[in-house]
Amino acid sequence: MAGKIVVLSGSGLSAESGLPTFRDAAGLWNQYSWMELASPEGWRKHPELVLAFYNERRARAWAAEPNAAHRAIAELERHFDVSVVTQNVDSLHERAGSTRVLHVHGELAFARGTGPSRHRYRIDSAAIELGQTCEEGTQLRPDIVWFGEETQHMEEAWNLVESADRVLVVGTSLSVYPAAGLVDVARRDAVKVLNALEIDAVPDGFRFEQGPATRVIPRVVAAWIGAAA
Secondary structure (H helix, E strand, O other): OOOEEEEEEOHHHHHOOOOOOHHHHHHOOOOOOHHHHOOHHHHHHOHHHHHHHHHHHHHHHHHOOOOHHHHHHHHHOOOOEEEEEEOOOOOHHHHHOOOOEEEOOEEEEEEEOOOOOOOEEEOOOOOOOOOOEOOOOOEOEEEEOOOOOOOOOHHHHHHHHHHOOEEEEEOOOOOOOOHHHHHHHOOOOOEEEEEEOOOOOOOOOOEEEEOOHHHHHHHHHHHHHHHHO
16 A cells, blocks of 8 residues: 555634634624734734734634544654645644644644744643734734634645545535645545545545544554555
8 A cells, every 4th residue: 555645624623622613713703804803904903902812812722632533643743644734723743643634724823923034833722812922022813823824835736645645534515725725736646535424526536534533533543554555
């Protein structure tokens, strides 16, 4: 069995660890629009509001634990060359043991300066406070891709998917672009599996495995490892 695997993960995977999706998390703040909570315009107008929203999300993310699907994906690294490309901003893949993870929408565990150099700092679960600055004196902000900002690491992600022998998609409805377009560059001869609770259309060449990731992904991983033994 060929050995290069790319996992594409979305918010449905983290939801099974008890983390609300962005839409659900924003729903807890439903007196505000997403433009106020997650856009450069909102940040310029109400930085204290944006910081409070993301401080709460960060605390929830750090309190959550990796689930069985996260752990199964990490187990793949013991047998294959595995890369994870995730739309999720939590650290659950890394905390489960995955070592090669691209966060295309940023990471809650990091803060960065707002100046040209974009100094970046690991903060884990710590809050970011208004007035807290980087070494060049600019206000720290969440290292998150907001609406209207450019998705990160996309060229590397495209190259990984294009060269993968197996592509495993989990917890995403494939509705958020450009990340959703990654499935389109998977090789025709690659083994392609998509797991979700529901989806409007299954991409060409993918086998759809419906159900909770915590049930489906350990089974898929066990089958792949068993076939490679």
